[in-house]
Amino acid sequence: MNKDKNQLGKNSIKYQLNKHLLFSMLFLVVVFSILIYQIFNISSQATTHRNLMTMSKNFAQQVQRDPKFKLPHRGSYAAFVGLNNIPPLYFDLFELQQLTPFKMLVKEDERVLGQADRTSKYFAFAHPIMDSEQLLYLFYSEDEKTKSELAKNNTAIFNMPYMNVPLSIFGIVILALILFYVVSRQIISLVVKPLDDLAEMASLVDDHDAASFDITNNPSEVGLVAKKLQKSMERIDKFYLREKQFIQNASHELRTPIALVSSALDIIDLRIKQGKNEFDDQYLNIRRANNNMTELSDGLLLLSRENTEDLLNEEVNLKQEITLLVHEHDYLLQGKNVELSLSEDGHNAILLPKILCRILLSNLIRNAFEHCVEGSVFIQIQDACVTVTNSKPPMIVNSRVNVNTNTGNNTAKDIDKIQGFGIGLEIVQQICQLQNWHFQLSDERKDYFLTRITFAEKKS
Numbered sequence: 001m002n003k004d005k006n007q008l009g010k011n012s013i014k015y016q017l018n019k020h021l022l023f024s025m026l027f028l029v030v031v032f033s034i035l036i037y038q039i040f041n042i043s044s045q046a047t048t049h050r051n052l053m054t055m056s057k058n059f060a061q062q063v064q065r066d067p068k069f070k071l072p073h074r075g076s077y078a079a080f081v082g083l084n085n086i087p088p089l090y091f092d093l094f095e096l097q098q099l100t101p102f103k104m105l106v107k108e109d110e111r112v113l114g115q116a117d118r119t120s121k122y123f124a125f126a127h128p129i130m131d132s133e134q135l136l137y138l139f140y141s142e143d144e145k146t147k148s149e150l151a152k153n154n155t156a157i158f159n160m161p162y163m164n165v166p167l168s169i170f171g172i173v174i175l176a177l178i179l180f181y182v183v184s185r186q187i188i189s190l191v192v193k194p195l196d197d198l199a200e201m202a203s204l205v206d207d208h209d210a211a212s213f214d215i216t217n218n219p220s221e222v223g224l225v226a227k228k229l230q231k232s233m234e235r236i237d238k239f240y241l242r243e244k245q246f247i248q249n250a251s252h253e254l255r256t257p258i259a260l261v262s263s264a265l266d267i268i269d270l271r272i273k274q275g276k277n278e279f280d281d282q283y284l285n286i287r288r289a290n291n292n293m294t295e296l297s298d299g300l301l302l303l304s305r306e307n308t309e310d311l312l313n314e315e316v317n318l319k320q321e322i323t324l325l326v327h328e329h330d331y332l333l334q335g336k337n338v339e340l341s342l343s344e345d346g347h348n349a350i351l352l353p354k355i356l357c358r359i360l361l362s363n364l365i366r367n368a369f370e371h372c373v374e375g376s377v378f379i380q381i382q383d384a385c386v387t388v389t390n391s392k393p394p395m396i397v398n399s400r401v402n403v404n405t406n407t408g409n410n411t412a413k414d415i416d417k418i419q420g421f422g423i424g425l426e427i428v429q430q431i432c433q434l435q436n437w438h439f440q441l442s443d444e445r446k447d448y449f450l451t452r453i454t455f456a457e458k459k460s
Helices: 002-011 013-065 088-093 144-153 161-204 221-253 255-273 280-304 318-333 354-371 412-419 423-435
Strands: 077-081 104-109 120-128 135-142 313-317 337-345 349-353 374-382 385-391 402-404 438-442 448-454
Touching: 013 077, 013 104, 013 120, 013 135, 013 161, 088 120, 161 221, 221 280, 255 280, 280 318, 280 354, 280 423, 313 318, 313 354, 318 337, 318 354, 318 374, 349 354, 354 374, 354 385, 354 423, 354 448, 423 438, 423 448
Parallel strands: 337 374
Antiparallel strands: 077 135, 104 120, 120 135, 313 349, 374 385, 385 448, 402 438, 438 448
16 A cells, blocks of 8 residues: 555645645745735824824814914924925925825835934825915824834834734735635645545455445545445456356356267267267257256356346246246156156246246256155145245255255255255345345155246246
8 A cells, every 4th residue: 555655656636736726825924924015004004194194184274373383393293284385305205296185105215314314104195274375294204213102202102003014914914824824734634534535445345344444434525436336346256256157157067968979979979980870869968968968057147137027027838838948858768767746736937037937947847856766756736836846865964954044044054964956046035135036945854856937027
């Protein structure tokens, strides 16, 4: 897993997410810092405008009452009546001709009233004087010295918010960085961690059960993907097991008919060399072996399908079908001291997938005929139920095994314990489970085996 992560390098989602988060964080910090600075600047100018208007109003009222009132001309603020009384320095800083009543101009300059070693910000404000055509001009300048003096004097009018703007911006940047760091860590924890778990599940799912990974319980989209992966792996496993079982079943069950065909061909070759032309019996053996292989391959292919619900349903007469199958397999009873009997009771026509019904009945009849050495084989048909009983071979011990499809706990070993019927009865059992038909195999009686299938009629 770690090796796979190292191979991803800069292409990993975690790396890309961290990179984009970093750039986004820096971009947002810069944008918000500029925005906050502008807000501070606008608010400070608005406060300054309000404060200068209040102060200039007081000076204008003083001048109105006493034209000889001494206005301040030096220091951090200065007031003048009329443009003719304003020193040239202020004309260099502002376009005073454009300064109308109640308007404020702002200017930053590296001169403070002629001192080039100090940086300052200048403000100019004009206020009308009642009963006079002259305007009162109020100028305010702020530098480091003025800030210190204002801080000491705690002068509310000139203690402007922009004096602490750099420190405020620095603090905001630090807080923003911390906030974005915490948020990014949360995002990584919520997004990248489940993705890492999903990648780990994908790399280890071949060796572990997909349901054992906690990521399948995640409520997010990643958990949904994990569940889809789990279901996909389960389908692949089932398909693999079906294919594996198909190959094993085919290789096991086809050996007998292939051997019969090979033996029949050898006998035919021998008779040809001997000048004999009697081949009908061997041709019949070959045809029977071919029929057995056809039925077996059909059954195995049906078992390998995931869904058998789409098979064509036909009306099957159980008596006619069993009579035909008995005739096809009666060669298995030749040379044996076996009595065969068939009994029917009730209506035997039923709507079923005919190919599956034929595979089941063929397997039951063939197994009964093959393994009954002496005694009897009894086939009973009662409505939708078919029961086949056959005498036990003499060498079978008194074992007791019950196999029932309703329990769902039967295995191939249960069937093998009966009398070595092989995969034929396993095919029967699996088909019954797929079609929800009841299948029973029992040797509770000391002298015979019993197999029973109860079909469930399909709706047309």
